[in-house]
Amino acid sequence: MIVIKNKSMIRKMATAGKILSGICADLKHFVVEGVSTLAIDEFVAQALKKNNMISKTKGYMGYRYSSCVSINEEIVHGVPSGQRIIRDGDVVTVDICASWNGYCADMARNFFIGTVSEKARHLVQVAQDALDAGIKQAVSGNHLSDISAKIQQVVESHGYGVVRDFAGHGIGKSMHEEPELLNYGAPANGPVLRVGMALAIEPMITAGHYDICIEDDGWTAKTVDNSLAAHVEDTIILTDNGPLVITRHNNE
Numbered sequence: 366m367i368v369i370k371n372k373s374m375i376r377k378m379a380t381a382g383k384i385l386s387g388i389c390a391d392l393k394h395f396v397v398e399g400v401s402t403l404a405i406d407e408f409v410a411q412a413l414k415k416n417n418m419i420s421k422t423k424g425y426m427g428y429r430y431s432s433c434v435s436i437n438e439e440i441v442h443g444v445p446s447g448q449r450i451i452r453d454g455d456v457v458t459v460d461i462c463a464s465w466n467g468y469c470a471d472m473a474r475n476f477f478i479g480t481v482s483e484k485a486r487h488l489v490q491v492a493q494d495a496l497d498a499g500i501k502q503a504v505s506g507n508h509l510s511d512i513s514a515k516i517q518q519v520v521e522s523h524g525y526g527v528v529r530d531f532a533g534h535g536i537g538k539s540m541h542e543e544p545e546l547l548n549y550g551a552p553a554n555g556p557v558l559r560v561g562m563a564l565a566i567e568p569m570i571t572a573g574h575y576d577i578c579i580e581d582d583g584w585t586a587k588t589v590d591n592s593l594a595a596h597v598e599d600t601i602i603l604t605d606n607g608p609l610v611i612t613r614h615n616n617e
């Protein structure tokens with residue numbers, strides 16, 4: 366069942382999104398060369414606490430952290446570690462899902478460390494373009510897979526791969542609600558989109574093949590061919606005036 370959000374639920378989700386995007390904006394000054402991915406997670410945990418937010422990843426299926434920090438060929442679910450140090454040239458993606466007064470927002474942002482290759486920057490830009498194009502499809506009357514198809518079209522038009530093993534999702538009281546939102550597929554399939562639906566849209570793309578593998582930590586997903594990957598995520602709510610992106614403030 367897809368939960369339609371009422372005004373009060375939307376207000377809480379929007380507050381969650383606003384706080385999260387503020388935390389991501391602050392992260393820009395913290396995610397720098399020499400810092401460990403565990404230190405990044407600790408920064409996120411503290412910021413969530415300070416803002417009365419509860420991490421939805423901490424405790425989720427045994428996951429112990431308030432963020433996922435994925436670097437370069439890692440796609441998603443990078444497990445924070447004190448041993449993993451951010452280096453010049455890295456593309457670092459921080460993914461945070463947390464609730465405020467019981468309602469969630471979910472977002473991921475990319476950070477370029479020092480001198481990043483043109484190739485990596487382009488891949489991230491295409492992931493962002495795919496997300497933006499997907500969001501534009503999130504209007505009442507469209508089918509869910511219109512979002513999926515648009516994301517795939519943008520990504521593949523640049524010769525990049527769309528990861529098949531993970532997907533976007535409905536979101537609300539829980540981090541993951543129905544429907545599952547694939548990042549590929551034919552248009553005009555799946556449920557018809559309605560005002561009040563909330564979606565976390567999150568293209569995951571690769572410079573090479575889209576096949577993934579999971580590292581020994583049981584979580585970190587990386588490309589099998591070690592090609593670069595990119596992931597960016599926003600939470601949106603369908604309104605009468607189109608998609609409201611609740612995780613973008615500070616002009617980001």
Ligand code: MF3
Pocket residue numbers: 421422423425426428433442460461462471472565567598
């Ligand atoms: N933010 C992620 C998502 O979009 C959730 C991370 S899953 C966890 O689904 F398992 F690592 F917690």
Ligand code: CO
Pocket residue numbers: 471533534565567598
């Ligand atoms: Co998500």
